[in-house]
Amino acid sequence: MDTPRIAVWKFASCDGCQLSLLDCEEELLDLVGAVHIAHFLEASSRVEGGPYDISFVEGSITTAADAERIEAIRAASRLLVTIGACATAGGIQALRNSRALGDLVQAVYPAPDLIKVLETSTPISEHVTVDAELRGCPVSRHQLLEFVAAALAGRKPDLPDVSQCAECKRAGTVCVMVAHGTPCLGPVTRAGCGNLCPRVGRGCYGCFGPVDGANCAALSEQMRKLGLDTTAIAALYRNFNSGAAAFVEEAARHD
Incomplete structure (x- = not known):
């Protein structure tokens, strides 16, 4: 594709996967010359509207607002790629899924009535169609670069499928x-x-x-x-x- 417009989004997460992208350092400089980063708040305060050729999404869906926002991002993105364990599997916060949410909120927060979250922490794929998943906690920076390189070249990315x-x-x-x-x-x-x-x-x-x-x-x-x-x-x-x-x-x- 010609100079794809890329966006990076955050949901419930620790930001580690976005930092993996920033950790590409020298490779990131080459990447910036090959793509146009339209939205990446971890790296720049500049925000450009869609549509986007590739949206990388970090984090799980944990609130009703999250569920609405990911729908809008999906609609504005040609390819939507989830990055990291939170986006692909619900993350460490999905530990709450096997317990009673009310009990957890009562045990952790001094004002439980102010906490408005969904019963479960779920991956992005349970809410919208996902075109590719890059797993890891955090995601591999090499896989991030491989995916972008493959998109630029119009080929399938070479990602591990073994144990x-x-x-x-x-x-x-x-x-x-x-x-x-x-x-x-x-x-x-x-x-x-x-x-x-x-x-x-x-x-x-x-x-x-x-x-x-x-x-x-x-x-x-x-x-x-x-x-x-x-x-x-x-x-x-x-x-x-x-x-x-x-x-x-x-x-x-x-x-």
Whole structure:
């Protein structure tokens, strides 16, 4: 596409995924020369109206106002791309989905009657059509650049569709679960982080969400053999991607 107009939007999130884009540094300078950034409040106070060729959306939907705003953004965007665990799976805030919202609000806020939120924290895809998802907590800056480069070239982006275990194998990283008995979500987690945790001896925390076809039941059985009880197994799946369907279902099996 010719000089695409790009917008970056924030919903309920920590801003980490937007910072990943800003962290591109030198690459970002090249990117600015190839695209027109029309809306990106994390980087500039300048705001231009739509339509936009690509909208990158960070964050989950947690209020009625959020639900209305994402509809308007969808209508103004040719491509809508969700970035990060909050936008693709509801984020860490989706931990509330399995509990009574009223109890949580009462426990946290001194004036609960002032809190107006939806019962659940949900991914963008539950509200509007999403053209692509870039997972991670935070999203990979390399995947962000790859998506834009692919859009400019008119090709399909080259994004990981294998588990974290494949990424570890390619890097020659010793399996922490086999070698040390360390609980690890790598077998059911999508690759993309560069096996950050396993390469320093820690188990994968599932930051990039479940890989397609994840066999969580088999992994949970292995966790049981490592000595984890049902509470600990459920807790493994209730993390940054606690709202992802495969992790929701497996955690519920161990409640």
